Amino acid sequence: MRLSELYAPTLREAPRDLDPPGQQALARAGLFRLLDAVPGAGAALLPAGQIAVDRLAATLITAISAPVPQPIALPQPPGEATTADLVIALLARDLRSYRELPLLLSARTTAITAAPRARLGLLAAREEPALELWLAAARDGLEPALERITDALRRALRGLGAATDRVAAPAPSGHLGERWVARDLTDALAIAWCPACDVRSVASLAPVTPVPRPATDPGPWRAVATPDQRTVEEVAAYLGQTPADLLKTLIVEADGALVAALIPGDRDLSLDKLGALLGARTLRLAPDAAVVAATGAPVGFAGPVGLALPIVADRAAAPRTAWTTGGNARDVHHLDVSPGRDFVAMHMADIVAFEDRDPCPVCSAARSARAGLGLARIDRFGTAPADRVALTVDGASGGAEPVGLVRVRVRLARLLGAIAEAATTDRGLVWPARAAPWDVAVVGLGAAGDAVSAAAGTLAMALEARGLAILRDDRDLRPGQKLGDAETMGHPLIAVVGRRGLERGVFELRRRGRGDVVEIALDDAVERVLAERAQEVGA
Template sequence: MHYSMMFLPTVRETPSDAEVISHQLMLRAGVIRKLTSGVYSYLPLGYRVIRKFEQIVREEMTRAGAQEVFLPTVQPAELWQESGRWTHYGKELLRFRDRHDRECCLGPTHEEVITDLVRNEIKSYRQLPLNLYQIQTKFRDEIRPRFGVMRCREFGMKDAYSFDTDEEGAEISYRKMFDAYNRIFTRCGLKFRPVEADTGSIGGSFSHEFLVTADSGEDAMVYCTRCDYAANLEKAEVPRPEQKQANAKDFLPLEEVCTPDVRTIEEVCAFLKVTPQDVIKTLIFNADGKPIAILIRGDKEVNEIKVKNFLGCDELELAMDDMILEVTKSPRGFAGAIGIKCRILADYSLMNMKNFVMGANKEDHHVKNVNFRRDFTVKDFVDLRAVQEGDVCPRCLSAMKFARGIEVGHVFKLGTKYSKAMKAHYLDKNGQEKIMIMGCYGIGIGRTVAASIEQNYDGKGIIWPMAIAPYQVIITPVNVREESLAKASEALYQKLQGQGIEVLLDDRDERAGVKFMDADLIGIPIRITIGPKNLAEKKVEIKIRRSGEVKILGLAEVEAFIVNTIKEEM
């Protein structure tokens, strides 16, 4: 491509509304432009990157045995009503009516459509397993789009869906996708980590997120410093402490104390001269309209997702004052387990506590020296708390570290959530009707590209990894008005293109400095500078964008060197 012909608007100044580096650089380097909130156009340079990444995804999907399909964007409400998600998906699902007043939506994901397709065509175990994937635009009406293409409303996504006859088959399908994802992100030169994750509204039983490590990432994870345990913070488990037999002889007498206007843990500790480790927090939640009390040690925080998953409820929020009054007979700030009028869940952190402090379910009162069994009983201790700095690995008890990342891929074992609701059945060897076992596997296309920039940039601009670079080489004649330079550049351009190399020839009548700046900004991995001094000796300069390394090579050696360098970096 000749740069002078290319629609590649670069911008010197940083647009004021771009917060993260990838967003700023994508705008500056002419990769994307915004149309409206959360909706972006990809310009030629950006679209080349997208297509290169998609190509890698296609190759690895094919290698893993998946077949590409192309599915509708507009979907009828009936399908979503069948799966139950018409009511459950919420406002992110953009709904509208067509001219016949039929309810429709824009597909935010395609489980319903694919399940419908497969149930209509697949009848026998002989036709399974099957893995179909699509690379398409999806729409989620995000409450607040942000970070450019990273969290937007309209976005490109690869989704694969697997159908198996049984659990073992589903495990194999899942593993294949898991491996494929590792290959895909490795090929793109990304530093990433698969972590155990919560399944959220997609549903299902088991899941991994692929997080590209970046401080700007929206996801927090913990990982073990010794074994390979890594989990999203929402999912991260806490090891179950060993339960020691409490000796009733150590129990001090229960004592109610007046604590006027003392509500928070800090206030209680200051007032009673105890530490947060001596106090039990009693939090009243509203779970689908029913009150539930969560007991947790004063220095810990509740992980609401764990509570939600344990209860299997749809909605969970801290209770309003009227509900608190109803179950504790006291205002907010004095809840405790003794005599409370609702179900109680206790976190692991309480297991070996004795003589602790908690609310008295009475205004301006707390109780001291509370003990299990004697004062109240807990059926079972559950892991309900948010992992904190200092927590150890649930698998091997070694130290864990915190990190942030960008979710670029997510694999789910769906089980029968959709196949059951939508009756995706097949006949097994014995002529028995069985439900298919499903999995789904997504990759955010634009988001991965943005994540790659978050990991590959410097003060001058983007540094594309070779595998997804829009062009592998940029040829920069220092002055196109000098015919010898222009000619030599054009000749080299033709020669490299003949080798199948993707080359951008900067034939603009611009000053050298401008061209260098643009070449750095748009992040082409290899720059060949053609200047008068070197050319007089039949030499050119090669500069590697990432390392800044410079080489002077004879014209005859250039081709081999470039071919080699590209091969090494792919």
């Protein structure tokens, strides 16, 4: 490719509208721009950025050999449908025999960020290209096939310069899953991490072990006046208790229906856990007017006794424990409310939010909260689609066999941004060889049409003929500007053809990853550059 034909506007100075150094380097290299003139639009990939993303996707796909990924193109899901609905419908229509399994389909889709942050560039873009891999396999073959795929992908990511941690993260639908997280890049994703046994999970879904309360046989619940006491802390102090002695009732709206969630007074509710438990597509705290209508009391006084709503209680609210709850009336609370006796919950589950220093469920050591950025996620649908839409095949024994399904999704723009953060140092952006948009940049320092330019063109074509991706700077600009742009764009290998070198039959190869320059004879150019490239890739 000729640089004169590429729209690649480089910048001399770091843009002020971006904070992370790697994102500044990407913008300077002409890979993306923030569309500040259109509020809320986010970031746009420029041609060099799109080329880089395409190469990342190709690298990941070619890393997988069993089963071989087969590309498909999916339409935009209509209404509230998802890409999962599209893939399930596609497979249910045509899969017939177990001999067709395992099957791996790949699709390029668009990922949406719930809380985009423009100053983080590609690390938190509103929309970005993603690579989705859909694995369909028989029940017994699903996990072995997935393990082969994920092992290949993680090796490929390490080769691209993107180190990730595996973090347990059930999907909102409740399916088993995990995320691959780049640690400490942004605070977009909170991770609960145990330093003792290295167990990691997404903080919003991290399991929390309830603090045991003594079993008791309390007397009947009774109402007490709590005048002008509205907060948990105020009520606890007024009654001579602690916030942990209160069981607060939160009214939430799940897919339009009201549900009461009960958690200890000293904890916060995890909407993500509750949503996963209920299988809700949308979940939020109910509006004040809905709370008043459902409880007959002002906000802050809801309680489970006599409440005509489905109840989900945290595991801390075990039978034969006694709690103080709201009384469903202004300035009234109930004492000695006992779960199972005074109210019945349709679910008893872990629904409280993780807090720093919560004990690890595996080894009981104190966990800590860490920040990270999710680059990939795995959603295990298992055989649930088979139960819903008859996604089955004819099995080896002749009967219908359910098909298991797993999705692996890699966010390609985030991946590009994460690689750039790791690849940006005081020497500027230097792409890892496997992640570079081009394998080698060829820069001719002569004028258009002269012998130097011709020699640079001959070298570029010879390298392209051997399968390398080459960006040739054929612009009629000063040598300093050409070399400056080559470094700004992050090329790991820059072949420089100059007049003096040409007279001696040599050119310079700038190995930016090592920070040195070697002279190579033009007669031996192709084999030497191929060897240098192979060494860079293997480093």
